[in-house]
Amino acid sequence: MSNLILASSSPRRKELLAKLQTPFTVVTSHVNEEFEKNYSPEQVVLELATRKAKAVSREYPNSIVIGADTIVVHAQQILGKPKDKDHARSILEGLSGKTHSVLTGVAIIHAESIQTFYEKTDVTFWELSSKEIENYLNSGEPFDKAGAYGIQGLGSLFVKSIHGDFYNVVGLPISRLKKVLEEWNLLSSC
Numbered sequence: 001m002s003n004l005i006l007a008s009s010s011p012r013r014k015e016l017l018a019k020l021q022t023p024f025t026v027v028t029s030h031v032n033e034e035f036e037k038n039y040s041p042e043q044v045v046l047e048l049a050t051r052k053a054k055a056v057s058r059e060y061p062n063s064i065v066i067g068a069d070t071i072v073v074h075a076q077q078i079l080g081k082p083k084d085k086d087h088a089r090s091i092l093e094g095l096s097g098k099t100h101s102v103l104t105g106v107a108i109i110h111a112e113s114i115q116t117f118y119e120k121t122d123v124t125f126w127e128l129s130s131k132e133i134e135n136y137l138n139s140g141e142p143f144d145k146a147g148a149y150g151i152q153g154l155g156s157l158f159v160k161s162i163h164g165d166f167y168n169v170v171g172l173p174i175s176r177l178k179k180v181l182e183e184w185n186l187l188s189s190c
């Protein structure tokens with residue numbers, strides 16, 4: 001077990017953390033992802049990232065554990081992963097021609113202390129035709145992704161503009177994470 005643990009089942013987060021060129025281990029956590037109705041989007045991503053990191057940190061108290069959570073926010077609605085095809089279709093119809101925000105919260109636990117932050121990226125979609133949406137649903141890409149799209153995949157064709165960190169949309173704001181880990185001298189101990 002390395003000193004650094006990524007508490008995530010997301011293959012995208014694993015790929016992004018590998019950019020640090022620091023050895024790490026992936027440990028999957030299963031946490032309840034329900035949240036209080038009155039939580040702000042920022043509170044939601046920080047709370048869920050913290051839950052994921054804490055669940056793994058309990059098993060590996062001597063390691064540095066990183067958890068993350070990504071949501072899409074549009075028209076004051078928090079959009080997670082679609083429940084099914086109809087839900088994915090209605091999410092994509094709602095995002096068509098509009099600007100939404102993608103928030104990723106990150107929690108880092110080490111030696112009983114915890115650092116958290118979130119990053120926000122604004123993404124504007126072109127108007128999507130119903131044919132484009134149907135083809136995209138049939139690709140299978142939307143189903144394990146917040147907001148029912150993957151900017152790194154076929155969903156890239158929907159994007160008119162982006163303001164902020166691209167990798168934050170993919171699930172891990174890796175450059176800011178590196179800065180935070182360096183600030184707390186955590187990379188040197190891995």
Ligand SMILES: Cc1cn([C@H]2C[C@H](O)[C@@H](COP(=O)(O)OP(=O)(O)OP(=O)(O)O)O2)c(=O)[nH]c1=O
Binds near residue numbers: 170
């Ligand atoms: C908007 C968007 C989201 N996503 C992904 C990032 C996250 O993996 C996922 C949001 O779900 P999360 O619940 O944040 O993460 P997860 O269930 O995939 O992994 P874990 O909880 O084990 O860490 O959506 C993309 O890959 N591309 C995108 O463009």
